[in-house]
Amino acid sequence: GAGVSQSPSNKVTEKGKDVELRCDPISGHTALYWYRQSLGQGLEFLIYFQGNSAPDKSGLPSDRFSAERTGGSVSTLTIQRTQQEDSAVYLCASSRTSGSSYEQYFGPGTRLTVT
Amino acid sequence: AQRVTQPEKLLSVFKGAPVELKCNYSYSGSPELFWYVQYSRQRLQLLLRHISRESIKGFTADLNKGETSFHLKKPFAQEEDSAMYYCAPPDGTGANNLFFGTGTRLTVIP
Numbered sequence: 001g002a003g004v005s006q007s008p009s010n011k012v013t014e015k016g017k018d019v020e021l022r023c024d025p026i027s028g029h030t031a032l033y034w035y036r037q038s039l040g041q042g043l044e045f046l047i048y049f050q051g052n053s054a055p056d057k058s059g060l061p062s063d064r065f066s067a068e069r070t071g072g073s074v075s076t077l078t079i080q081r082t083q084q085e086d087s088a089v090y091l092c093a094s095s096r097t098s099g100s101s102y103e104q105y106f107g108p109g110t111r112l113t114v115t
Numbered sequence: 116a117q118r119v120t121q122p123e124k125l126l127s128v129f130k131g132a133p134v135e136l137k138c139n140y141s142y143s144g145s146p147e148l149f150w151y152v153q154y155s156r157q158r159l160q161l162l163l164r165h166i167s168r169e170s171i172k173g174f175t176a177d178l179n180k181g182e183t184s185f186h187l188k189k190p191f192a193q194e195e196d197s198a199m200y201y202c203a204p205p206d207g208t209g210a211n212n213l214f215f216g217t218g219t220r221l222t223v224i225p
Contacts, residue, residue, distance in 0.1 A: 042217030
C-alpha cells in the first residue's frame with residue numbers, strides 16, 4: 001500500500017521567507033511525528049500528533065515553527081521567517097498508535113535549503 | 116523522557132569483520148527498543164525491535180538491563196551494511212517524546 005508521502009521533496013527559499021511542508025501519513029495511522037535531520041546532528045524530534053489529543057510541541061526549536069494536522073490525517077509544518085540554520089531534511093513519520101512496540105513509518109523527507 | 120546514547124558517530128570496519136554499534140539507554144522500567152536504518156537515498160526504516168528477538172540481515176540486538184544497553188551486532192559485515200543506524204525507544208511513557216539516538220554512520224570497507 002501507499003507509504004508516507006511528503007511534499008515538496010526539495011525546497012530552496014530565501015532567508016526570511018515562510019515555508020510550508022506537507023506530510024500525508026499512512027491511512028489509518030493515528031500518530032504522526034515530525035523530525036529534523038541535520039548533518040552531524042542526528043534525528044531531532046519536533047512535534048507529535050496523536051488522534052484528537054493536543055499535539056506535543058515540546059521539540060519545536062522556536063516559535064517560528066508550527067504544525068497542524070487537519071482531520072486527523074494530513075499535516076503541515078510551517079516555518080516562518082526562515083533562517084539559514086533551518087536548512088535540514090524534515091522527516092515525517094506515522095504509526096498505528098503511540099505506545100510501545102509500534103513501528104514508525106517514515107516519509108522520504110523534504111530537503112529545505114535556506115539561502 | 117526516555118533517552119538513548121550512541122557514543123560513536125562514525126564507525127568503519129572491513130568487510131567480513133564483526134561489527135557492533137553501541138546503544139545505551141537511560142530510563143527505568145521495561146524498555147522496548149528499536150534499531151532503525153537509513154541506507155543511502157532510501158527512507159529511514161525499522162531494522163529490528165528487541166521484543167521480537169529476530170535477526171534481520173544478519174543483525175541481532177540483545178537488551179542488557181544490567182548494562183542498560185541494546186547494542187546492534189553482526190558477525191560478518193557486508194558492504195551493503197553501510198548506512199546510518201539509529202537506536203530508538205518507543206514513546207510509551209505518556210510524555211509522548213521519542214528521542215532517537217544521534218545515530219552512527221557505519222562504513223564497511225571492501
